[in-house]
Amino acid sequence: MSDFVWTNSTSEDQASMKRIGRWLIRNPPVFTLILIVLVSVTIGAIAPEFWQVSNIFDMARASVVTGLFGLGFLVILAAGGIDLSFTAIAALMMYWITTAVAASAPWMPMPVILVIAALGGTIIGIGNGLLVHYLRAPALIVTIGTSYVIRGFLLTFIGTELFVNIPLPIEEFGKFELWRVQTDTGSIAILPAYVLMLVAAAVVTWWILNRTLMGRAIFAIGGNTSIAERLGYDARKVQVFVFAFSGFLAGIAGMLHVSANRIANPFDLVGTELTVIAAVVLGGARITGGGGSVLGTILGVVLITLVNNVLILAGIPSTWQTFVVGCFIVLAGAVFGTRKSA
Amino acid sequence: AADDVQITTVVKLAGETWFTRMDEGVVQYGEETDGVTTNEIGPGKADAAQQVRLIEDLIAKNVDAIAVVPFDPPMLEGVLKRAMDRGIKVMTHEADNLKNTQVDMEAFDNAAFGAHFNDQLADCMGKKGTWTSFVGSLGSLTHVQWADASAANAAEKYPDMKLVSPKNESFNDANTAYNKTKELLKKYPDLKGIQGGSAVDPIGIGRALEEAGLVGKICVYGIGMPNDTSRYLKSGAVTGISLWDPKDAGFVMNKIAKMLIDGEEFTDGMDLGVPGYTNMKLKKGPGKGIIVTGQAWIDVNKDNLDKYDF
């Protein structure tokens, strides 16, 4: 029987090399972590201000919206799809709900608003999922279509103007403090409570992906749709779920965006898709589907936020930012390049 | 009516508060003036390519005059030249470096405007301390002119004011302005003054200062829209804003376009019938066209905020 046993017949050395290699491939977040440490140490050496509490707080704050998008995108990517419409969904929810609430129910408490936004996002997401499923076209193409529709709808029918008259509950929510630190220079640094939303979303996403049949079904469909269908996984359910989940998170992200910024700009958010994709890919998710982890995604988001936020500190002209991110993506692609040689 | 002359105003970005206000002036001019139909269009994305395409189609459509607020003036040289070659009248706003225009209208002298910002800031800061400036983007000519004039003014009049990291780009986005401000606060803890560039900069800067508990400790001036900025003016996070009313600008742009169509002559000191544009200064532009300049700026602060509802 021994021929059927999986054996590693190579020598000790090669075996351990192979093991490390395989371990790295199966644990891509390690690479992301290494990059984060490298960037942090370098910038910290150039500019000691980097290690200020306020800077850490700012990074956390800046990660929230990207992080929520990233988690949604991860789930879609794991199921083998790609979504370009989540920012449009978030922008629509953000602007529509904010203006509507301000006009007719400015007293509405934030939790209710969040639920409405999440529901709205979910509904649009379900639409996305159904379209992707029934049109049998690549999700990339379908969501390019829906993102145009959603954004066109927002700007044609809802409004285009910067809206500053944010209802109080929304504004208060963004100001709610988790932690406040007085710095030596007299200014204060605040860690807003809404960063907990990202933590919660990460935990929920992790739980769904790893502890429910849906999670495994997502990876199954992402690995090989036709086989998964044969095994009894319902591809339609999975596709609808992942897009609905992404819409759900996008709706919440949109409201958090308003809450944090205290303005609702309908032109915001759209255009950040590529950054989100970059973050998720830097976190080691397979762009071809069927792979990826919550931890990796969060690390990817941190890395991108790092690069986007600390260049002034490091004295690097912000003109270099785009270039650096681009190179990181190529690097990540090369490291995680699991494209099977045909 | 169908045989009306058609004047189309092309703005940087459709739907933005500033240009929605401008649209009011555009529409008003069209309604008040017989034989003229006016409208305002703009790209859905802040993208020079789309602005070029819009103008291409206007040329094909053969409108009588185009009034443009260029997203990035040099990008429009070619297409505006073609418009003029086809006999379409071309006037521009906020583009005094543009060669291919017949008339460029500036609401005021940009250098003076920049210096005015700096004087206000110096007053507030007690004529000393570190300060910095923002621009929408390095490509936004007027923003750069204000920032440069302001720096020159400080260098000349206020030796104790130290300019650091000048001309930060906000890309016309309040959130970018917010993030940049926070970074600047970390890098320069002794910052005492900030000058905004684009109309949304004070919003972002104001929020950053509120969050850092620095309201009243740092002076902020810049251009902005009264309604958008009101809360930060009230809280004191933004000390004051200056601006020209886009509605008036839109009205005047179309009036100038109509004058071009009618072949009227432009004279130094002419009166365009709108406050701030009653004594237009006239000078030669970089191309064949002329530049006409008004004195249309207004200063808005906590105290006179109520007078401006836009």
Added chain:
Amino acid sequence: MDSSAISPLMPEGSASTAGATPFLELSGIHKRFAGVHALRGVSTTIEAGQIYHLMGENGSGKSTLIKIISGAQPADEGSILIDGREVTSLTPLGALSAGIETVYQDLSLLPNLTVTENISLSQQLVEAKGRLSSQIDRSRLDATAVKALEAVNLPTDPGFRSLLVEELPIATRQLVAIARAIAVKAKLVIMDEPTSALTKREVDNLIDVVGQLRESGVAVLFVTHKLDESKSIGGHFIILRDGELVKEGDIQDHEKDELSFWMTGRHLDASRYRRADIGAPGLLEVKDLRRRRDFADVSFSLAKGEILGIAGLLDSGRNELARALAGVTPADGGEIRVDGKAVALRQPVDAIDAGIGYVPEDRLSEGLFLEKPISANIVVQILDRIRNRLGMINVGESRKLSEAIAEQLHIVAADLKNPVQSLSGGNQQRVLIGRGLATQPKLFVLHGPTVGVDVGSKDTIFRIIQKLAGEGMGVIIVSDDLPELLQNCDRIMVMRKGRIAETFDAEEVDEDMLYHALASAEPSEAGVAEAGS
């Protein structure tokens, strides 16, 4: 394999069920596709603890039938009774929960999930009735996997269980797929050509496992083209022809040629085709060819008009040797001479230039461009030869050439512009041979030329091979189908552990001797890893 090892007639297990309702009853099943009436009223029964062999020519409807049984496709007409109860609209999940587990040719494994997940998730999915919101019971997942892995003689340690399936060799995957069937406590396991990618020894192991399944009352349905194998396993046969069930019965009661007559409707000659007519020697000289970890010390020669068979188990290096001769996975060292001229085969195009034609093993994934026209598939390797002065493909010549080849190889197609996927398996295989032929090779390496090809088409392909050899071409057939080798070759080389173990004159060897040579443990235990380095 001694047929008595697994008796086709169940002594005790079946007694209890024989009189009772059968596990599965199909009656009057019809299935139509656009223009094709794939199944025409098929009725049969499957009883617990029995082994069935579903046989028939390519396109006779076998795959369609099992797709219907497993819920992958609905039947147009007819009824399906499971345990005596009629089921309407069978879904994959419904079939699974009824105890029908299907192992398709691709094994239906999820490459990016772990061994444990592949084995045990189905069970929990079935228990949850497909509701994806259910939570996974991790510890039970492991327990189930351990038990199932034990049953198929695979390791059960966590290290193995957490491997991704894509990291496993094919034979192991096959067993993992069966382990899944055990885990869901399947009552009927369907395997679509389970052995086509396996070697003899792996097949034996599979048969062992299947025997255990059957003993525990599970019915097994094989879809297969390998009559010999089926006979050695024993059980019932079900023969489809043109979508109709033409015959069923006990496989031991009938001879091979009888079975193939029912499948094809004609009599096939199973005797040796070969009329040895070997020409000048030295067409191909291979000396000390080696490839790290795959094979070493390979030396042999081939004469014009000679047909050489290469047999070996999956890990014997035969596949790698074939691919090295085709330049697909180049050798590391050694010498290859064609017509006395040394050639370096670093990539497939080198082999083509050297006059070596190659028909890959897996026609669907390695060979054909399925949605492209038949003619394009034929000329694709000789594009540079049929260019006109402008560097463009000469359309007329391309058509003439592919028509000539189609005629020569009896490719039955309505129009050569139709996509190659519209052809049956046998015809598809002939298109591949035609492609190689178009390069006008001096010698031909046929890698599993009749895998998944029905007996009728096989016959045609053999005749083509003989004819080519007769015209002076050298042919190398790499295959694990021993009768095929015996029927066609002049000499048969047996590879073991990356080396040529023995070479037989085909006239003087029989199947048993070949089996023995394949599976023998001798000679060198030294392993190729070091020999190759």
Added chain:
Amino acid sequence: MDRQLNFLVALNALVLVAAVAIAGQNFINIYNLQSMATQIPELGLLAIGVTLAMISGNGGIDLSGIAVANLAGIVSALLVPMMVSPDELPMAYAFVFAGVCLVVGLACGLVNGLLISRAGLTPIIATLGTSLAFTGVSVVLTNGSGVRLGYIEPLDNFIHTPILGVPICFAVFLGIAIAIGASLRFAPFGMRLYMLGSNAKAARFAGFNQKRLLMTAYTLSSVLASVAGFIIAARISSVKWDYGTSYVLIAILIAVMAGVRPTGGYGKITCVVLSASALQMLSSMFNFLNISNFFRDFAWGLLLLIFLAVSRFDFRTLLSPQTKPGG
């Protein structure tokens, strides 16, 4: 699959008729036709680039087109005036400008090609990364501002002076499209590319030089993008790093509307050209009617979705009853 062609021809005719009906005769006066013709090439070239990448299969896509175009324009605009004076030798300037653009396009294409064919990066990741990197280089080179070329007669003529009524740049675009279309349809390169896209493994077994094919496809795509960069520079007589940020998606939209299969192996250049022209006419029509740009986006998206939905149904029976199935 000729129904794709029929569909696009019908769509073009429909849009044209609708535009004349709604927007008036002005729509088909020679000036507007020429104006539309001068606007098609840049997007058309980028869409052809995307098409080549998609045909090559394995998730092929090129997101870096506009980044390459802008970089090519910027490098030329900065470099060429140092070599040739635009005032003294305008013709030489124009040619050197074009030459430098092509060289930059070639270099970018080689980078993309190497990353995808040698380093084995997934195309979407590779070109996403390089598109940011190329844009980054553009930003760094220009410090974020635009670079003005000034009025250079040969460049302006290239765009706007028609020969026999056809703007030169459009004629060049058609020439390029025909050349690429022909080499896809009739040359071994094209046949191999289609085959590669339909089954990469079989392509390797059949002895194709897979790496060189991918290399060629992606390099060609970037070279086309650099031609687009030249046309952009000539048309608006200046260059900037963020010109045409919306082009990435529009180019994909054009390709998909042209029936190019995103999974590889199928796509026709004729259809891409027709798809680009349909979109251009539609867009011009909207501008003629003063329809807001936002509504146009809305219509774009809807059109794409409707098109995807429609292509799910078999229209052969409607459009050409005689066409044999599978033909």
